Amino acid sequence: MSFLARHRIILPVVSLTVLLAATFYMQPRAMSYFGLNLLFNLAVPIALATIAQMMIIMVNDIDLSLGAFVSLVACVTATILNDTPALGLLILLALILSYALLGAVIHALEIPAIVVTLGMSFVWGGLALFILPSPGGASPDWLRTLMTVKPPFAPMAVVASVIIALVAHLLIIRSGIGTVLRGVGGNARSVAQAGWPVIRLKALAYGLAGLFGVLAGMALVGLTTSADANIALRYTLLSIAGVILGGGEFIGGKVSPTGAVIGALTLTLAASFLSFLRLSSDWQIGAQGAVLILVLTARLIFRQKGAEA
Amino acid sequence: MTISRMLLGAASLAMAAGLAQAESHASATADKRIALSNNYAGNSWRQAMLQTWEEVGEQAVADGMLAAADAYTTAENQATEQAAQIQNMILQGYDAIVLNAASPTALNGAVKEACDAGVTVVSFDGIVTEPCAWRIAVDFAAMGEEQVEYLATRLSDGGNLLEIRGLAGVFVDDEISKGIHEGVAEHDQFEIVGSVHGDWAQDVSQKAVAGILPSLPEITGVVTQGGDGYGAAQAFKAAGRPTPLIVLGNRQDELKWWAEQRDANGYETLSLSIAPGVASLALWVAQQVLAGEEVPKDLTVPFLKITQDTLDDALANTPEGSVANVTYTLDDAKQVIADAK
Known part of the structure; x- marks a missing residue:
């Protein structure tokens, strides 16, 4: 088990390192404080969204509304949070609570999460359009300052990624409640028999997803300085791909927070790398998919070897 | 004497500097x-x-x-x-x-x-x-206003206008329409008696115009947003009504129809778009x-404007199914x- 736990993280790290080396070779300018930040700063909200998605995948569900949710948060952040911070915070809090409630409802009524979240994506999208009918708004100054901060030694994007991975790791892998949460994905019945209220655990997992989703939306606005009701629609699929790329599994509560962050960075880097290659955009989606398949194939081979050994 | 020579010297110096500057601008971006x-x-x-x-x-x-x-x-x-x-x-x-x-x-x-x-x-x-x-x-609003101004030069008596709008809720549609209404406010011999959404597409426009035509009095002019003029013309023809003055939007099918009408009965109009x-x-x-x-x-x-004089050139240079283009120098x-x- 200890070997498995370790090798789960090896492959994402290797993929990122190889891709990073290739990018540096193609574009030596990227190998600098400034370059790394440009390369990775838009990966920070994606990493947060990936952690959010991971919380849901951890309890064997999948969230198809995440992109719309992050967009909604971005719209709230760029308008209400900026104009009347207290009300904005209240709304963001309510959004997190509604995510927790969603988790409880999905568990209590035993409806597939994929259906509920798909439906919710239209609700979030509608609300986002209601708040911000046409693109605009402005980032709160403190948020802009936070996202453009220039820490010593390493750029913001790298520091933020490390912090996100560390916090999520402590929360999910190291803490007691994190272990129980993963247990819900592994074997919900045993967890229930051990005396844990599964409905509350699911609500907690969804609530945590909501929290990281809110952080993702806020980080995004800090970077873009304004919002748009469709700004983060891509995050739904990116976050799922990030979790899987980072060594997570769709079922069984097998997730890796560090891997998920690395997965998000790898996906971002893959897009930049293809653009540095000057690949025609017609081929880029396909090439992005090919990179994904390549890594997953490597993982499958890796795991079979691991099982044999 | 010395002063005039100094002035001359200064002038030639300035000219040389100007020339050098002009030269550097050409190669400065090499x-x-x-x-x-x-x-x-x-x-x-x-x-x-x-x-x-x-x-x-x-x-x-x-x-x-x-x-x-x-x-x-x-x-x-x-x-x-x-x-x-x-x-x-x-x-x-x-x-x-x-x-x-x-x-x-x-x-x-x-x-x-x-x-x-x-x-x-x-x-x-x-x-x-x-x-x-x-x-x-x-300046989409100016594009709308220009249409009405053109109509005013052609139809000095004024008359009833039909407005074909674009895709509802899109900023461009609002802007062009705003310009048209400003133009009508200025030239009060015109009145917009009907307005439909043609979604910048010929088929949608044809259907929309055909639907509203029976309820309209005589139409002397049609103001458009581009991609809708040909459909409007077809609707008028199908209803058996005389073809009004339709402002066009540079699409190849519109230009082709215009050229055919011109050859058949001397039809004259204006076409403009980006x-x-x-x-x-x-x-x-x-x-x-x-x-x-x-x-x-x-x-x-x-805007790229196509007039009666430039119609043949524009039509010849526009591939079928495309839109008239111009390369800026x-x-x-x-x-x-x-x-x-």
């Missing part, structure tokens, strides 16, 4: 690289835009005006993806980024990064609101900024810049 960041390539207008960029860019590189003019299109029409694309362009060391933006605001962060890195950013068509970028915008070649204008504006010229941040694209860009000053 080592500059410009990138086009485009968010969408899925319609004929965008395809024509990319093609114009490629042609003009290649020529500029061949002429030694620029070192590179590369075009990038994002795989999906998403602002976050385009923001990443712009940041990659900064890393690739481009001197200027010409941008047709997926969102007027969501790219501001990336655009600011580019400006801070010393990259010139010129946005056109889909413009960005970040103050450090240049904007080449389309040329996809505006990308080449943006290229030259970026070149001018790189050359150190003082360029105002807000520029306006001229460096001199056009200088003119646009001078007009804005």
Whole structure:
């Protein structure tokens, strides 16, 4: 088990390192404080969204509304949070609570999460359009300052990624409640028999997803300085791909927070790398998919070897 | 004597300096690289835009005006993806980024990064609101107003107008319509008696016009937004009503219909729209900024107008199913810049 736990993280790290080396070779300018930040700063909200998605995948569900949710948060952040911070915070809090409630409802009524979240994506999208009918708004100054901060030694994007991975790791892998949460994905019945209220655990997992989703939306606005009701629609699929790329599994509560962050960075880097290659955009989606398949194939081979050994 | 000689000397010095300056502007950008960041390539207008960029860019590189003019299109029409694309362009060391933006605001962060890195950013068509970028915008309201002004010169007695609008809820539709209504307010011999949404598509327009026609009095003129004139003409024909004066929008099918009508019964009208070649204008504006010229941040694209005299040329140069295009030259860009000053 200890070997498995370790090798789960090896492959994402290797993929990122190889891709990073290739990018540096193609574009030596990227190998600098400034370059790394440009390369990775838009990966920070994606990493947060990936952690959010991971919380849901951890309890064997999948969230198809995440992109719309992050967009909604971005719209709230760029308008209400900026104009009347207290009300904005209240709304963001309510959004997190509604995510927790969603988790409880999905568990209590035993409806597939994929259906509920798909439906919710239209609700979030509608609300986002209601708040911000046409693109605009402005980032709160403190948020802009936070996202453009220039820490010593390493750029913001790298520091933020490390912090996100560390916090999520402590929360999910190291803490007691994190272990129980993963247990819900592994074997919900045993967890229930051990005396844990599964409905509350699911609500907690969804609530945590909501929290990281809110952080993702806020980080995004800090970077873009304004919002748009469709700004983060891509995050739904990116976050799922990030979790899987980072060594997570769709079922069984097998997730890796560090891997998920690395997965998000790898996906971002893959897009930049293809653009540095000057690949025609017609081929880029396909090439992005090919990179994904390549890594997953490597993982499958890796795991079979691991099982044999 | 000495004073006049001094003056002469000063004058010739100034002239020499001026010449040197002019020369340096031509070659000053020889080592500059410009990138086009485009968010969408899925319609004929965008395809024509990319093609114009490629042609003009290649020529500029061949002429030694620029070192590179590369075009990038994002795989999906998403602002976050385009923001990443712009940041990659900064890393690739481009001197200027010409941008047709997926969102007027969501790219501001990336655009600011580019400006801070010393990259010139010129946005056109889909413009960005970040103050450090240049904007080449389309004055859609003026396009609407111009239609009514043209009708006023042709129909001095005025009359009833039918307005065909675009896609409801889109900013462009509101702007053109606003311009039309302003024009009608000024020329009060006209009255808009009906208004339908044609979604900038011939088939939708034909259906919409056919639906409203029976309820309308005699129509003397039709004001449009482009992509809808031919459909309107077909609807009038099907209803057995006389063809009114329809302002057209540069689409090939519209121009072809116009030429046929002109040959048959001397039909006269005006056609106007935005040329996809505006990308080449943006290229030259970026070149001018790189050359150190003082360029105002807000520029306006001229419309491409086709009149009775230029109809045959325009029709001959427009591929079937496409839209009339024009390639802007460096001199056009200088003119646009001078007009804005």
